Amino acid sequence: MSARLIAVGVGPGDPELLTLKGARLIGEADVVVTPVGDRSDASIAHSIVEGMIDPSRQQLISQVYPMKRDQEGLDAHWEKSAAEVAALVRSGKTVAFITLGDPFLYSTFLYLHRQLRENFPDVAVEVVSGVSSINAAAALAGVPLGLSSERLAVLPATYEEDELTRTLEAFDTVVLMKVHRVFHRIRDLLDRLGLKDKAVYVKRVGLSGQAVFPDLDSVSPGDLDYLSLMIVKK
Amino acid sequence: MSARLIAVGVGPGDPELLTLKGARLIGEADVVVTPVGDRSDASIAHSIVEGMIDPSRQQLISQVYPMKRDQEGLDAHWEKSAAEVAALVRSGKTVAFITLGDPFLYSTFLYLHRQLRENFPDVAVEVVSGVSSINAAAALAGVPLGLSSERLAVLPATYEEDELTRTLEAFDTVVLMKVHRVFHRIRDLLDRLGLKDKAVYVKRVGLSGQAVFPDLDSVSPGDLDYLSLMIVKK
Numbered sequence: 376m377s378a379r380l381i382a383v384g385v386g387p388g389d390p391e392l393l394t395l396k397g398a399r400l401i402g403e404a405d406v407v408v409t410p411v412g413d414r415s416d417a418s419i420a421h422s423i424v425e426g427m428i429d430p431s432r433q434q435l436i437s438q439v440y441p442m443k444r445d446q447e448g449l450d451a452h453w454e455k456s457a458a459e460v461a462a463l464v465r466s467g468k469t470v471a472f473i474t475l476g477d478p479f480l481y482s483t484f485l486y487l488h489r490q491l492r493e494n495f496p497d498v499a500v501e502v503v504s505g506v507s508s509i510n511a512a513a514a515l516a517g518v519p520l521g522l523s524s525e526r527l528a529v530l531p532a533t534y535e536e537d538e539l540t541r542t543l544e545a546f547d548t549v550v551l552m553k554v555h556r557v558f559h560r561i562r563d564l565l566d567r568l569g570l571k572d573k574a575v576y577v578k579r580v581g582l583s584g585q586a587v588f589p590d591l592d593s594v595s596p597g598d599l600d601y602l603s604l605m606i607v608k609k
Numbered sequence: 610m611s612a613r614l615i616a617v618g619v620g621p622g623d624p625e626l627l628t629l630k631g632a633r634l635i636g637e638a639d640v641v642v643t644p645v646g647d648r649s650d651a652s653i654a655h656s657i658v659e660g661m662i663d664p665s666r667q668q669l670i671s672q673v674y675p676m677k678r679d680q681e682g683l684d685a686h687w688e689k690s691a692a693e694v695a696a697l698v699r700s701g702k703t704v705a706f707i708t709l710g711d712p713f714l715y716s717t718f719l720y721l722h723r724q725l726r727e728n729f730p731d732v733a734v735e736v737v738s739g740v741s742s743i744n745a746a747a748a749l750a751g752v753p754l755g756l757s758s759e760r761l762a763v764l765p766a767t768y769e770e771d772e773l774t775r776t777l778e779a780f781d782t783v784v785l786m787k788v789h790r791v792f793h794r795i796r797d798l799l800d801r802l803g804l805k806d807k808a809v810y811v812k813r814v815g816l817s818g819q820a821v822f823p824d825l826d827s828v829s830p831g832d833l834d835y836l837s838l839m840i841v842k843k
Contacts, residue, residue: 396625502748513713514736530760
């Protein structure tokens with residue numbers, strides 16, 4: 376294989392939702408880089424690929440996320456990560472970078488991608504798409520994201536209320552990310568808009584503890600997980 | 610395996626973008642149903658799974674789409690399709706229904722799903738998510754769909770201009786489906802909104818003839834394909 380960085384989306388968490396192409400390229404790579412750290416999604420990506428590596432001919436690098444969430448620390452992390460990956464590719468290695476879900480949709484890979492494009496434009500990048508947690512959550516909940524003429528919006532639940540209201544009114548299906556942070560505010564908003572019974576909360580799809588809550592009132596504080604989302608389908 | 614209908618999304622067209630789970634369940638199914646017809650996406654799904662079937666123990670059923678696009682003909686088709694699938698499952702068979710992309714996002718499966726829910730609620734349905742052509746097109750074009758705080762909208766390009774304008778102004782990334790029908794109208798609209806150089810047209814991702822057009826003015830009438838979309842990324 377030619378030296379390059381391959382971003383492999385391993386899907387939402389179920390190791391079987393990896394694509395055939397992703398599995399092949401992880402097996403063929405000289406170096407496999409996975410993020411590990413305090414955030415549970417990082418370690419999950421690591422655990423999915425750990426058993427697929429042949430240590431006799433492949434190198435497994437775990438890039439540790441910074442513990443603190445400050446922007447400066449994150450920027451420094453991704454600068455270092457990009458430099459490490461770029462050096463490996465420039466030395467002739469094929470490097471697979473593992474990320475949960477799809478590399479181009481709300482993934483940690485996008486921070487590395489931006490650093491590479493800005494500072495190492497000579498490094499070839501290939502993206503192998505993966506199943507997004509959005510699609511997997513819809514499948515688990517039995518709620519289609521959209522028929523052919525429908526409109527779908529995906530946005531963080533942390534937007535201001537006016538913005539959320541406009542979107543909920545205009546679109547047929549709305550997926551709210553990061554909903555664990557503002558769950559009660561969202562539930563109240565949906566109630567006021569008459570949409571509470573059109574919503575379903577999905578927690579940790581494809582992972583241990585996965586659950587679907589068609590009744591938002593049955594969601595307890597312990598169910599508010601970082602890896603969760605809400606689908607509102609009119 | 611227990612008798613049920615399994616909707617398997619085989620991804621955007623590249624047979625390697627099928628998931629490990631999808632491949633396993635196609636291999637284990639008693640009956641594999643694929644749509645075939647005049648629409649090219651139907652035959653593509655068929656060709657992806659054709660080589661995976663073991664004719665000595667598996668039955669392959671090709672459900673032919675109606676040639677005409679009239680609503681009555683389509684409804685009659687899906688009623689018949691649902692009855693055929695339901696009879697197989699009720700007789701104890703495990704039936705895999707093949708669809709391009711993801712079964713719950715703009716797929717032909719959703720018409721069958723609606724018929725089954727309405728008329729055969731006893732038939733168990735499992736959905737195996739697939740890579741959507743939206744994610745694959747973004748990967749091919751090198752255009753991320755969204756970082757963590759961004760908003761993504763997906764809608765048919767055939768909506769009226771006011772609706773499209775509001776969406777293009779409010780969202781960070783907009784994916785326009787069915788754009789081949791109204792390509793020149795959309796190009797003119799993007800030009801007026803100052804977004805023409807933020808748009809990329811992607812044709813037949815993962816299939817023969819796939820192409821990326823970062824310059825909308827270079828798209829010729831022969832490039833306007835049913836299996837195409839546009840990504841507008843600010």
